[in-house]
Amino acid sequence: MGDLLRRCLMKRTDPDAPQKRRRGAAVALWGVMALLVLWALFNLRAIGDAFVQFHAFLAYRFIRRALIVGMLVSLCASLLGVTLVLKRYSMIGDGLSHVGFGALTVAMALGFVTSEGLPAFLPQGLRGAVARLCAGIAANPLPFTLVIVVVCAFLLLRISEHSRMRGDSAIALISTSALAVGVIVTSMTSGMNVDVYNYMFGSILAMSTSDVYVSVTLSAVVLVLFALFYPRIFAVTFDEMFARATGVRAGGYNMLIALLTAMTVVVGMRMMGTLLISSLIIFPALSSMRLFSSFRAVTISSAIISVACFALGMLLSCVYSLPTGAGIVAINLVVFIAFSAIDATR
């Protein structure tokens, strides 16, 4: 009786409000899922055909190459993504990709440097050497880009740790500046051409044999380091203060993670596109966090989701000739919605 009275008195604040909101979210999310499933059911034959066609595509070497590089990069990105998202550093991936774009366009622009174009007071030999170096960078821009992005990764980390400026604003500052530099350099040299478009939105044609070697090495390094330092990475991610107090070199692990992220971003950027590569880092971790409640489960699930979404996105991209990056993000979004729907109905 007293309980009833209290309820009547407190009618204005609805105690079930959070639950109702949750129910609303569940209905909406399941609605989207139902539509998707319905669409899939009506297009079963088309989906089957798509898989058959994709199988045919796998005969091409460049497709196989892209698939290998992409799956390995997705794997690295998802593992790093778990700690980055949990440490509230997800924007670092985004910032780094923009820096990567700037660096790539500068590298390409260096191809326009000729020994005649350099200041005349420099000795002839030096001019020749500089011109050759620039031509070399333009022909193989990956190492140059990698160096620039790694340097920026260190910079971003230092800024977000030590500066009075808030971390997210600092990242926005650096990433937009890099993008602006990229756009200016491009318009002054080659103009907005297909290459620049590909850097922005990605292309599966971009992967060369050397990319395969780089990505295999990179993912081996990431996997081994992540496995070996797993307990310490957890400690630093969960509670950096405590980890430092117990003698874990948290700064070192942050640097290591930023370094590996920089490498992953550079390798994956040209396939996924500058504007979309950070989704590989963020989406799998966020989706997994909807469903799983232990760090280990989230990590494993992120890795699986990431690789699976990449493969499916690649299929979309090949069969329907969509941009690869966009296809992969779309698949990741569907997984995120599905996991959110399940989470909301629990």
Added chain:
Amino acid sequence: MALIAIQDVTIAFEGTVAVDRVSFEVARGDYLVIVGENGSGKSTLMRAMLGLVKPRSGRIVYGDGLEKNRIGYLPQQTAAQRDFPASVEEVVLSGCVNRMGTRFFYNRADREKALGNMKLLDVERLRKKSYRTLSGGQQQRALLARALCATDAMLLLDEPVTGLDPNAAAEFYEVIRSLNRDHGVTVVMVSHDLSGAMRDAGKVLVMNRGMDFFGSLEDYRTRFAEGMVKGHG
């Protein structure tokens, strides 16, 4: 010999002095409560005791078998932790990282230690539960179990009852008292909650950049009953 001796320590950030010429000692079995207003340097002092902040002058000496990395620390919770996907077991086990040395993974002894501390703090039945679904009191107990994995001798607690409801806070103090009395764990606690924190304290340190007072609880009570210092009652 003292577990930890603070000798004339001054800490400054960008020209502002946060802790000014503080000296005191913590002996084995002590229960010390550090009180003071916001910005009085009590948390900074605690971070210096953990080696997280370098003093500008003075020394912090660890003795009686205590190593700097072997102090159990209970930091203030961060916003990121509240929705962190980790099981209680994973959190508690992460207290063992300072015992790993050059090992890469936890061994059986680490796991047993974690299990023992989970039992001690009554979070063992929650071990598979997610940290983010626990109540505030349960979260603090899990973090305390983690801190105990990192130490056998000394706990440093930074505002441990902030955000706990009165019942949970009382329970938490009960746990700390039992750790101090029955298990011989030395306790140093920074607190805002004077009445609660001081009930079990043996010694009190009043910070106000410098030291306003350091001594036993009885001395503190007589002094403040006479109203010699305002604003710390």
